[in-house]
Amino acid sequence: MTDRFNIYRYAAPSAFxxxxxxxxxxxxxxxxxxxxxxxxxxxxxxxxxxxxxxGYRIIFIHVPASWMSMFIYLVMAxxxxxxxxxxxxxxxxxxxxxxxxxxxxxxxxxxxxxxxGKPMWGTWWVWDARLTSELILLFLYIGYMALVAAIDxxxxxxxxxxxxxxxxxxxIPIIYFSVKWWNTxxxxxxxxLTKSPSMAATMLWGMLLMAxxxxxxxxxxxxxxVRTIMxxxxxxxxxxxxxxxxxxx
Amino acid sequence: MIHWNxxxxxxxxxxxxxxxxxxxxxxxxxxxxEPIVVxxxxxxxxxxxxxxxxxxxRITE
Amino acid sequence: xxxxxTAVVAxxxxxAMRRQADIVSALFFFxxxxxxxxxxxxxxxxxxxxxAPGVLWVxxxxxxxxxxxxxxxxxxxxxTLEQLALAPHPLGLVVTGKVIAxxxxxxxxxxxxxxxxxLQFDLSTEALVVLTASILxxxxxxxxxGGIGAALTLGLRGGGVLLSLLVLPLYIPVLIFGAGAVDAxxxxxxxEAHLSLLAALTLAALGFAPxxxxxxxxxxxx
Numbered sequence: 001m002t003d004r005f006n007i008y009r010y011a012a013p014s015a016f017x018x019x020x021x022x023x024x025x026x027x028x029x030x031x032x033x034x035x036x037x038x039x040x041x042x043x044x045x046x047x048x049x050x051x052x053x054x055g056y057r058i059i060f061i062h063v064p065a066s067w068m069s070m071f072i073y074l075v076m077a078x079x080x081x082x083x084x085x086x087x088x089x090x091x092x093x094x095x096x097x098x099x100x101x102x103x104x105x106x107x108x109x110x111x112x113x114x115x116x117g118k119p120m121w122g123t124w125w126v127w128d129a130r131l132t133s134e135l136i137l138l139f140l141y142i143g144y145m146a147l148v149a150a151i152d153x154x155x156x157x158x159x160x161x162x163x164x165x166x167x168x169x170x171x172i173p174i175i176y177f178s179v180k181w182w183n184t185x186x187x188x189x190x191x192x193l194t195k196s197p198s199m200a201a202t203m204l205w206g207m208l209l210m211a212x213x214x215x216x217x218x219x220x221x222x223x224x225x226v227r228t229i230m231x232x233x234x235x236x237x238x239x240x241x242x243x244x245x246x247x248x249x
Numbered sequence: 250m251i252h253w254n255x256x257x258x259x260x261x262x263x264x265x266x267x268x269x270x271x272x273x274x275x276x277x278x279x280x281x282x283e284p285i286v287v288x289x290x291x292x293x294x295x296x297x298x299x300x301x302x303x304x305x306x307r308i309t310e
Numbered sequence: 311x312x313x314x315x316t317a318v319v320a321x322x323x324x325x326a327m328r329r330q331a332d333i334v335s336a337l338f339f340f341x342x343x344x345x346x347x348x349x350x351x352x353x354x355x356x357x358x359x360x361x362a363p364g365v366l367w368v369x370x371x372x373x374x375x376x377x378x379x380x381x382x383x384x385x386x387x388x389x390t391l392e393q394l395a396l397a398p399h400p401l402g403l404v405v406t407g408k409v410i411a412x413x414x415x416x417x418x419x420x421x422x423x424x425x426x427x428x429l430q431f432d433l434s435t436e437a438l439v440v441l442t443a444s445i446l447x448x449x450x451x452x453x454x455x456g457g458i459g460a461a462l463t464l465g466l467r468g469g470g471v472l473l474s475l476l477v478l479p480l481y482i483p484v485l486i487f488g489a490g491a492v493d494a495x496x497x498x499x500x501x502e503a504h505l506s507l508l509a510a511l512t513l514a515a516l517g518f519a520p521x522x523x524x525x526x527x528x529x530x531x532x
Contacts, residue, residue, distance in 0.1 A: 043259075044251050054263030058272045065276070104279055112272040119268050139479040146475050150466045159529040160462050164476060167458055167522055171480050174511070178483035182490060217280060221287055228291040235298050244299050 011090050013230045014239035020223045027220035035213035042206030049203075058116040059203075064211040065108040068218055069137060072102035076144075077169035080162030092158025093233065095165065096148055097226035101218045103141035109134050129180035136175055140168045154233050314399050318407025319414070325384070326415045332377060333415050340373035340420055344427045355432040362431035363441065363492035366424055370445055370488075371481050374416045374452045378477070379470045381412055381460040382527065395531055401524035405461075409453045409520055417449030433496070440495040444508060448488040451512040454519035455480050461526035483511055 010016045042060035049056040076095040083091030113131055114124045125131065144164055151157035234240045253259040262269040326333060347365045348358055385391040394404050424445050425438040433441065459477035463469040491504035 044253065047252060048263065053265060055265035055268055057262065057265075057269050061272055061276045101283065104283060108276055108279060111275055115268045115272045119265055136479050136482060139475075143476045143479060146472055147462060150463070150468060150472050156529055156532060159532075160526060163458075163522065163526050163529065164462055167480070170518075171483075174483050175479075178486045182486045221284055224284070224287050224291060228287075228294050231298060232294055235301070240298070241302060244295065244302055 011088055013090060013093070013234055014237070016090060017227055017230050017239070017243065020227050024220050024223050024227075027216045027223065031213050031216035031220060034209050034216060038206050038209030038213055041202055041209060046202045046206050047200060052120060055116065055119045056203075058112050060206055060210045062109060062112040062116055063207055064214040065105045065112060066134065067211055068214045069102055069105035069109050069134065071215075072098050072105060072218060073137060073140070073165075073172075074169065076102065077165045080165040083158060083162050084166070089158075089233075092154075092162060093226050093229045094222070095158070095161060097222045097229055098218070099141060099145050099148070100225070101221050103138060103145065105214070105218070106134060106138040106141055110138065127183060129176065129183045132179045132183070133172075133176045136179070137172070140172075144168070311399075311403060314403045315407040315410065318404050319411045322408055322411030323414060326411065332380070333419065336373050336376045336416055337419050337423060339376060340369050340423060341427065343369040343372065345430065348430065358431045359433060359496060362428060362433050362437075363489040363496070365431070366427060366441060366492075367445075367448075367485050367489040370420050370424070370449065371452065371478070371485060373420060374449060375456060375474055375477065377412065377416050378456040378460045378473055379463070381408060381457060382464050383460075383469075386464055386530075391527065392531060395528060401527060402521040405457060405520040405523045405527070406516070409450075409457045409516070409523075412457070413450045413453040417445070417453055420449060421445040433492075437492055437495045440501045440505070441492045443505060444488045444491040444501070447505060447512055448484045448508045451484050451508075451515035451519075452481060454512075454515035454523075455484075457523040458519055458526060461523040461530060464527065464530040484508065487511065 010019055038060065043057060046057070048054055076098050079091040079095040079098075082088060083095070110131070113134070117126060117131075118124050144161055147164055148157045148161040151160060231240055231243070260266055260270075344366060347361065351357060351361065382391060385394070395401055397404075421442050425442050428438045428441050456473075456477050459473045459480075462476060463473045466472060487504045487508040491501035491508065493501075494504055495501040
């Protein structure tokens with residue numbers, strides 16, 4: 001990837017389409033392998049947590065889902081910045097392809113968080129800064145997807161969506177700190193989520209492997225999605241016609 | 250090396266079974282359904298674009 | 311530079327005065343929403359006093375949002391917006407003027423009404439003063455951030471609902487500090503810290519948002 005020529009070459013959809021197609025199976029396989037290894041370590045080998053019993057095992061999906069939900073938003077904002085600065089076609093398509101997966105990750109983070117919270121704190125939901133911010137992140141994903149879906153012209157959709165992503169990414173720290181401040185003023189029940197339990201090495205490895213699994217999964221799904229978007233957007237170009245006359249690969 | 254003594258113990262998760270399997274179940278469901286939806290979407294798009302292409306060819310020929 | 315801003319403000323105000331019904335309905339919306347809450351919750355003064363900051367502020371967010379879809383729509387329809395975008399002066403200044411005008415007709419009246427409505431919630435004089443101040447300081451940020459949403463959704467079907475989806479999550483910090491200022495006053499902690507943070511948000515929003523909205527307008531006009 002250090003070769004500048006290559007990067008520019010693959011910025012063209014016609015060149016990126018087959019490359020993405022070739023990469024999908026590898027990322028999918030990596031996701032399955034990391035997932036199996038992570039589940040084996042996390043669910044079968046890792047010892048019981050001395051504070052939280054077996055309930056802590058939700059961490060093996062909760063933390064990766066939360067990480068991915070935040071990371072995907074940042075990656076989308078990165079593509080948005082590239083797209084607005086260099087006017088590249090691929091950037092907007094990448095951001096759009098990532099959005100549904102990011103929203104699902106945010107949802108999973110909230111869902112597993114609620115199921116973790118119920119036995120640990122006795123309630124499905126606390127207005128903790130992190131949970132609240134995750135909920136707002138889900139709203140931001142939904143807003144982005146709604147905006148892009150409402151605009152018929154794909155170029156305008158890319159740019160408007162990109163601008164919204166950049167505004168969102170500037171606002172996320174402000175939102176997070178305001179919610180955090182609000183939370184410290186209002187905190188009734190003394191639930192502290194910030195003190196992390198000391199983790200055994202197997203637990204940590206299980207969590208990291210699961211995070212890699214989620215990461216590879218997101219890339220694979222986003223690549224399939226971006227390939228579909230490319231065909232749709234460029235349906236009047238020669239390379240799409242040729243691809244369609246072939247087998248779609 | 251395996252932490253559990255029996256399968257039923259594994260399922261019970263030390264009394265947290267509902268919460269742990271509720272989390273893992275929904276996650277597994279979503280991570281299984283999303284690729285299926287995405288792949289179907291892709292196949293539908295390809296089929297539709299191919300139909301359009303054939304229709305265009307018929308008009309121009 | 312200032313001349314452009316004041317010219318746009320004066321023009322937009324004149325246009326708004328021709329459609330006073332719109333301004334009045336947004337204000338009545340604010341009054342009705344705020345008055346509904348005691349009916350839904352019950353008349354206990356202690357409870358109402360506790361809820362007042364949040365209720366008044368959420369109603370203020372919704373009321374300022376009512377007029378946002380029209381922020382650029384009328385100028386877009388008659389082609390004025392294209393002319394403004396082609397003009398040599400920066401579009402961001404024009405948007406700044408429009409945001410200020412929007413605040414004058416939607417935010418400022420809320421600040422006048424808020425203390426009266428606060429009486430319904432049995433707020434103390436001190437809390438009423440802070441409530442008015444917080445709405446006065448915070449609503450310009452709402453107009454600014456709302457301007458970005460209005461520009462992004464310009465000319466789209468279902469623009470109004472979409473606009474609220476985009477803008478409401480971004481309003482959260484303003485809501486937190488605005489309602490927090492009143493809340494802190496009611497509980498005797500003093501609202502100065504909240505008010506200064508609110509002022510910081512407003513300054514940042516007024517400095518940054520019009521330019522983002524101008525960029526969004528250029529995208530919409532392409």
